[in-house]
Each structure stands twice: as structure tokens, then as C-alpha cells.
Amino acid sequence: MKLKQLECIAAVARSGYNVTAAAEKLHMSQPAVSKHIKLAEELLGLPIFRRNSKTFVGLTEVGEAIMPDIERIMASVENILNLSQHHNIAALAQLGIATTHTLSHYRLVQILPAMQHEYPKLPMNIIEGTNTQILQMVQERDADFGWFSASDLTPYSLQLRGIFMLPAESWTSVLVVPRDHELNNKPFEGLTSLAPYPLITYITSHKEPSALVRAMAGRGLAARVVLTARNAELIKNYVRQGLGLGIIADMAYDPERDSDLAMYPLDRWMPLFNTYLVWHSDLRLRAYHYDFIDRIVPGATRDAVEHYVRHQQSINGGEQGWAI
Numbered sequence: 001m002k003l004k005q006l007e008c009i010a011a012v013a014r015s016g017y018n019v020t021a022a023a024e025k026l027h028m029s030q031p032a033v034s035k036h037i038k039l040a041e042e043l044l045g046l047p048i049f050r051r052n053s054k055t056f057v058g059l060t061e062v063g064e065a066i067m068p069d070i071e072r073i074m075a076s077v078e079n080i081l082n083l084s085q086h087h088n089i090a091a092l093a094q095l096g097i098a099t100t101h102t103l104s105h106y107r108l109v110q111i112l113p114a115m116q117h118e119y120p121k122l123p124m125n126i127i128e129g130t131n132t133q134i135l136q137m138v139q140e141r142d143a144d145f146g147w148f149s150a151s152d153l154t155p156y157s158l159q160l161r162g163i164f165m166l167p168a169e170s171w172t173s174v175l176v177v178p179r180d181h182e183l184n185n186k187p188f189e190g191l192t193s194l195a196p197y198p199l200i201t202y203i204t205s206h207k208e209p210s211a212l213v214r215a216m217a218g219r220g221l222a223a224r225v226v227l228t229a230r231n232a233e234l235i236k237n238y239v240r241q242g243l244g245l246g247i248i249a250d251m252a253y254d255p256e257r258d259s260d261l262a263m264y265p266l267d268r269w270m271p272l273f274n275t276y277l278v279w280h281s282d283l284r285l286r287a288y289h290y291d292f293i294d295r296i297v298p299g300a301t302r303d304a305v306e307h308y309v310r311h312q313q314s315i316n317g318g319e320q321g322w323a324i
Helices: 003-014 019-026 030-044 061-087 101-118 131-139 211-217 232-240 287-296 302-314
Strands: 049-052 055-059 095-099 124-128 145-150 163-171 173-178 199-202 225-229 245-249 261-265 273-280
Touching (some): 003 019, 003 030, 003 061, 019 030, 019 302, 055 061, 095 101, 095 131, 095 287, 101 145, 101 232, 101 245, 131 163, 131 273, 145 287, 163 287, 163 302, 173 232, 199 232, 225 232, 232 261, 273 287, 287 302
Parallel strands (some): 095 124, 095 145, 199 245
Antiparallel strands (some): 049 055, 163 273, 173 245, 173 261
């Protein structure tokens, strides 16, 4: 009996006896899957699946008896392939991740140690940039993945062509001010409290007004932005120097390390920022790619990602994004 026949039997059983779904998972045609199963049954001289007309509806007694052995064989094959990929990882190109300073400094630092432990021979390269630069690196294949934040994807619509995109975690903005600032002696009224003061925030990579400027304008307020930076640590240091009030991501404020700064949440007045993991549709995903995606995007198992990719390919790059 051939391995492909066992693979088809296992896939049909795992897919609830749906041959079409099994064929999609195996990247095969439905007739090819049915043919392999028929050949296996002819070799055994007994049916493996119960049928209702031409539809599989369950396993026969023989099928029930042999399925545990088939599953063990398929698990062993998967282990062999994974082991092979781990040992050959040094011969592969490095894992390139283009991202913002904020996500690199406060989120990737929590993920990469586990990746390095799992793939000790895999070189990893972290490249920081603006959203536009990140998408350009993915488009030009200078990075395998891009990970960036945005409250609105409209400014990046052209750069997202030919790109697979999954929404990951979200974050909100917070205001940081020196402990001795006069703002701390007044009732905090959100963006209205910011209007009289110079502001320091993240640089934008597009020509549209920033989320802060839009949010304040929507309330009839003018944002007096005097400094912009890519780096939240720089913004906090500028605040400490008395150059203005800082607006940063909530993940960038540490109550212990930044105890000299007072923090005010702005989630009631400013939009939520979503983070997105992107890669070019030409990228051939390997085991370590799937592993990285799963660590960034909640619920992004290999099966879920493969289903998303097949769906996007079937609609030729229609609406981007997904839902688990």
C-alpha cells in the first residue's frame, strides 16, 4: 500500500468524510483522492468507508480497525519531515521580519527566544521601519514578513496588492507626562486637556493626518505636534526633557521603568490601532513560517492559514484579511 493512499484515507476521515475538503487540504483533485482510496480498498479486498450512494458517510469495521495504525504512520511521516526541515534549516535563507520599533522592542522580544530555541540554526533578521518601508520590503522580497500597526489601512491600499494579511493583536494610545507637570493637578478631560500643550508622538509614513490629529480635529481641537519620532523610548525621553506631552502605545509604558511619568489612557478618545502580519503571496511557507505566524496571530494554526491562502487564491486577491 502506498503512502499517498494512506494520506488520502486519513484526510477524508479527518475532514468528516468530505472528499472535497480532503482534496483541498492535500492540494489534489477530488477524483484523484477517490482513486487512491479505491486502490487501497482493492488491495485490502474490503471497503474502508461506508457509503451512501457515492458519498462517504463513515468507516466500516475494517476502517475503524486500521485507522489508528494509519494515523500513527501519518504522524511518523510528519515527524520525519519536521526533523528534516530542522536539520536543513541552516541551508535556508534567514527569516526576515520587517516591523516597527514599537512591535520589535515590546512584542517580538517576547516571541523570538522561543523561535530561536525551536530553530537554533535559523538566522533571523529584524529590520525596523515605517509602515510604508515595511510594506515595500515585503513587496521587494527583502523580508519574509512585515508586522505593522494602523488605525486605517486606506493609505496603504496600493502597497497591499499581492499581499496576504492577517490581523493580529491591537493596542491603544496613552498619554505620558512628567510627574511634576501641571496637568496632573487638573481633572483629566481627554483630548481637550491636550490642546493647550505641545505634543510629541509617532511619525506617520503617509501624507494623511495622523490618528491624533484626526481625533482632535473631530472635536474641534488643533493638535500642536512639535516633535515626531519612530521610537517610543525617544518620545518618553523628550517628555522627560520637558519638550512636550507624549502619546505612545500602551505597551510602551512600563509602570516600574517609567515611574517618573504619569500615564493617562486615551482609548475613549482615540481609535484602536490594529497590528497586521503580512507576507507576499509568492512566499512559499515552510514549517518555521507557519510557526512564526501562529505565535503572532491568535488562532492561526497551519490548517487555518492554509485555508485562508486557498481562499485568497480562489478569489484572486479579493478582500484582504480573515476571520478565525
